[in-house]
Amino acid sequence: MGKPTGFLEYKRETAKVEAPKDRIKxxxxxxxxxxxxxQQKQGARCMECGVPFCQAGTMIAGMASGCPLHNLVPELNDLVYHGNWEQAYTRLTKTHCFPEFTCRVCPALCEAACTCNLDSQPVSTKENERAIIETAYANGWVTPRIPKVRTGKKVAVVGSGPSGLATAMQLNRRGHQVTVFERKDRIGGLLRYGIPNMKLDKSVIDRRIKLMEEEGVVFKTGVDVGKDITAKELQKDFDRIVLCCGASNPRDIKVPGREANNIFFAVDYLSSITKSLLDSNFKDKNFVSAKGKHVVVIGGGDTGNDCVGTAIRLGAKSVTQLEMMPKAPDERTEMNPWPEWPRICKTDYGQEEAIAVFGHDPRIYQTTVTEFIKDDKGNVQKAKLVKLEPKKDEKTGRMNMVPVEGSETIIEAQLVLIAAGFLGSQKYVTDAFKVDLTPRTNVATKPDQYETSVPGVFTAGDMHRGQSLVVWAIREGRKAAEAVDASLMGYSNL
Incomplete structure (x- = not known):
């Protein structure tokens, strides 16, 4: 364990954060x-509990409690405390493919399940993880792991998001020849174009991709499987195929005026910003501009927050974020005890920046759009809103959010970003491979398995489990790789 009295002696400390009005520049x-x-003092706060929920990765009350990768958190924290950074890196990479990604973008399920939450603040495990992996890179410990023996088996991975990359890494290190197909111009999927640069600098992705290429993974960009290359061609050329295409169908808002110009899905908006940034540092102007506009973001999750922070950086005149559900409590209720995931109100970086710039929280709860109002050129100019209230359906017993009569208001809206989540896999891909789907249009497999209804075709990540976290996608990729390996070799040591 860490220092026996560490949690009493040391307060939780986290990274120093640049002031909102400075970082939006x-x-x-x-x-x-x-x-x-x-950072070592933060490792000292870990007490290696008798039941370490931080590494359990189990489902409690329908939500994950602890790390889905089962990182051995107390061991890692103890190694950090003692300054044994190289051993900490070795220990971490036994369970984790890409700690440099999760230490930046994961909501830290491990910390939410930390026992210290009972009477103080959790151990800063996420930042301990960042210290481990960045120390490893700085000291040259992260080197290509080139397999000594090749099996002669060929695997195609379709999609280069976190699940696809994890699948490719594991199978390549096992000795199979892996080719990753990506329809975009750069590798990374959600990591590249779905997460803004201020949360995950893209050089972090490039650093890892270079290592994987040196290990023998082949990456092919600009190839849209199902369009540019057929499923039959892949099945002919490869022994196994793993579909890791994400939950790429954004949920739409179907109201009058939806066809107006300057209404975008959040992922398209964020992608245009990142691509222009990477291509030319915005000099090409091939991005959706928010400058001088009243921006409305529909959706209160992480992607909605990313849209808020991005719009502010691009000079939005105002930002309003709509959330259908009521505001969560500021602290846990008796109905949400530890170690359940804390269902509390979180003010993220984008909202912090909006408060600093505009003087108020951009979120409006229990509100939705009923109509978009256009000008004579077809551009969205205003949005008609209505308040919502929870009401029980007498037939089903379910609580629904229903409009409050007479609560309509109209606000300015020259740019609308829809961040209402995703519905499932894209039809042209699943049709190409003729795989069975679940009612939610995720690719179907047997419970806790990864092979689809088509022999030799596997799936992982959001395409398999639905929209989720990067850490879950990495776990899915690792488990799918194990299943593919076993199907090729008759057993797996992954």
Whole structure:
């Protein structure tokens, strides 16, 4: 364990964060990690509980409690405390493919399940993880792991998001020849174009991709499987195929005026910003501009928050974020005890920036759009809103959010970003491979398995489980790789 009295002696400390009004001037990461000595004190706060929920990754009350990758968190924290950074890196990479990604974008399920939540603040495990992996890179410990023996088996991975990359890494290290197909111009999927640069600098992805290429993974960009290349061609050329295409169908808002110009899905908006940033530092102007506009973001999740922060950086005149559900409580209720995931109100970086710039929280709860109002050129100009209230359906017993009569209002809206989540896999891909789907249009498999209804075709990530977290996608990729390996070799040591 860490220091026996560590949780009593040391308070939780996290990275220094650049002030909101300063960081909105750029798209760089804005957190400065603690010095090594201070980070080691954070490792000292871990008590290696008798039942470490932090590493359990189990479902409680329908939500994950602890790390889905089962990182051995107390061991890692103890190694950090003692300054044994190289061993900590070795230990971490036994369960984790890409700690440099999750230490930046994961909501830290491990910390939410930390026992210290009972009477103080959790151990800063996420930042300990960042310190481990960045120390490893800085000291040259992260090197290509080239397999000594090749099996002669060929695997195609379709999609280069976190699940696809995890699948490719594991199968390549097992000795199979892996080719990753990506329809975009750059590798990374959701990591590349779905997460803004200030949360995950794209050089972090490039660093890992270079290592994987040196290990023998082949990446092919600009290839849209199901259009540019057929399923039959892949099945002919490869021994196994793994579909990791994500839950790519955005949920729409179907109201009058939806056809107006300047209404975009959040993922398309964020993608245009990141691509222009990477291509030309915005000089090509091939992105959706928010400058001088009243921006309305529909959706209260992480993607909606990313839209808020991005719009502010691009000079939005105002930002309003709509959330259908009531505001969550600021602290846990008796109905939401530890170690359940805390269902509490979270103010993220984008909302913090909106408060600093505009003087108020951009979120409006229990509200939705009923109509978009256009000008004579077809551009959206205003949005008609209505308040919602929870009401029980007498037939089903379910609580529904229903409009409050007479509560309509109209607000300015020259740019609308729809961040209402995703519905499932894209039809042209699943049709191409003729795989069975679930009622939610995810690719169907047997419970806790990864092979689809088509022999030799596997699936992982959001395409399999539905819209979820990067850490779950990595776990899916690792488990799918194990299943593919066993199907090729008769057993797996992954």
């Amino acid at each position: 750029h798209f760089n990461e804005f957190r400065t990690p603690l010095k090594k000595e201070e």
